[in-house]
Amino acid sequence: MIKKILLVLLIVNCYLLIVNVAHAATPTPEDSKQARTDQIITKIASLTAQLKLVEKRGIIGTVTAVTNTQITITDTQNNTRFIDVDELTKFISPAAKGSFGISDITKDTTVGILGLYNKESRRILARFVNVITIPVIIHGGVSAIDSENFTINIATEDGKQMTVNVENLTRTYSYTQGDDYVRSGFSKIKENFNIIAIGVLDIKNENKLTATRIIFFPEIPSNPKVNSALEKVKK
Amino acid sequence: MDFYRIIFAYRSMKKEKLILSFVAVFFGLLVAGIAFYLFQTTKTVPSDTNTKTISLVSPTPTASSSISLTLDRPKDEEVVNSKILVVSGKTASNAVVTVITGSSDDVITPSLEGNFSTTVNLDHGQNILEVISIAPNGESITIKKTVTYSLEEF
Numbered sequence: 001m002i003k004k005i006l007l008v009l010l011i012v013n014c015y016l017l018i019v020n021v022a023h024a025a026t027p028t029p030e031d032s033k034q035a036r037t038d039q040i041i042t043k044i045a046s047l048t049a050q051l052k053l054v055e056k057r058g059i060i061g062t063v064t065a066v067t068n069t070q071i072t073i074t075d076t077q078n079n080t081r082f083i084d085v086d087e088l089t090k091f092i093s094p095a096a097k098g099s100f101g102i103s104d105i106t107k108d109t110t111v112g113i114l115g116l117y118n119k120e121s122r123r124i125l126a127r128f129v130n131v132i133t134i135p136v137i138i139h140g141g142v143s144a145i146d147s148e149n150f151t152i153n154i155a156t157e158d159g160k161q162m163t164v165n166v167e168n169l170t171r172t173y174s175y176t177q178g179d180d181y182v183r184s185g186f187s188k189i190k191e192n193f194n195i196i197a198i199g200v201l202d203i204k205n206e207n208k209l210t211a212t213r214i215i216f217f218p219e220i221p222s223n224p225k226v227n228s229a230l231e232k233v234k235k
Numbered sequence: 236m237d238f239y240r241i242i243f244a245y246r247s248m249k250k251e252k253l254i255l256s257f258v259a260v261f262f263g264l265l266v267a268g269i270a271f272y273l274f275q276t277t278k279t280v281p282s283d284t285n286t287k288t289i290s291l292v293s294p295t296p297t298a299s300s301s302i303s304l305t306l307d308r309p310k311d312e313e314v315v316n317s318k319i320l321v322v323s324g325k326t327a328s329n330a331v332v333t334v335i336t337g338s339s340d341d342v343i344t345p346s347l348e349g350n351f352s353t354t355v356n357l358d359h360g361q362n363i364l365e366v367i368s369i370a371p372n373g374e375s376i377t378i379k380k381t382v383t384y385s386l387e388e389f
């Protein structure tokens with residue numbers, strides 16, 4: 001009799017064990033519904049994140065490498081940027097006579113990229129790649145004036161000496177507290193004035209600039225760093 | 236019918252045998268509990284492997300200077316659909332601020348709090364915007380940003 005009782009107890013225990021494990025392993029209809037709901041929520045969250053992850057951006061840089069699907073550039077902040085290119089990307093160059101494509105993009109070309117920036121991958125999927133020429137802006141102090149050749153030497157903070165050609169088309173402006181921002185002329189420019197020149201670099205000489213605009217500040221001396229750089233050059 | 240027999244057997248059992256039975260039940264439940272616990276621990280929760288730590292480097296100041304300059308508008312690499320761009324920020328109140336793009340420029344003086352705001356024209360496509368703040372002693376600070384004027388939809 002006792003044996004029978006113990007056998008029954010053993011069967012009950014085994015039953016409890018099987019039911020317990022089986023219940024944990026087999027998902028109930030409620031569980032599968034919950035899992036499906038979780039999946040949908042995850043998908044919606046992922047799509048929302050993707051929408052926020054991508055935004056329009058435009059950058060400028062110098063090409064360092066090109067492949068069929070990617071352009072690597074160094075941007076204006078000296079960061080390396082990776083640009084993805086696909087069949088929808090349009091390539092434009094003002095100098096191109098015929099068709100222009102990625103194979104025409106060469107190293108050291110300055111390009112403007114307009115496309116979709118992915119904040120996660122930090123890459124841009126280019127929609128437009130333009131070959132561009134960006135104006136050069138020089139800021140420094142007037143170190144010398146050549147009135148015969150209409151050139152100005154500008155010393156910059158980093159110790160460079162730039163020669164600026166002043167052409168007939170160059171627009172010159174001055175800024176003072178009294179007169180504010182007014183049109184001026186080459187003859188008004190004096191040594192040690194704080195000056196900004198905007199123009200295009202000479203292809204043959206990187207230290208020569210043809211100015212399209214000049215802004216000078218008669219009341220503001222050149223940067224002390226410019227003066228110290230000049231002294232070093234003179235020594 | 237078997238159930239009543241079991242009950243009858245329980246009643247007729249001696250005390251020690253009853254205890255032994257309860258011990259057996261307890262032991263069985265313990266084994267079942269351990270098995271269930273072990274099963275639960277085999278479930279793996281997917282870890283978030285996409286989490287990345289990105290350190291951002293501020294690209295704004297180009298040189299250490301006694302004067303400061305911050306630009307509120309525009310954002311770097313911003314794409315705008317208007318040819319006229321509002322440029323605003325904060326610098327030293329006694330500084331002179333020059334805002335330059337490829338085709339236009341403006342020279343302004345900030346308010347007593349150092350705030351400034353002006354508008355400049357943009358060329359179609361990418362533009363380099365350079366804002367130079369010059370202190371009365373000649374010291375200066377420059378912020379360079381890229382702004383794109385485009386009406387393209389993509």
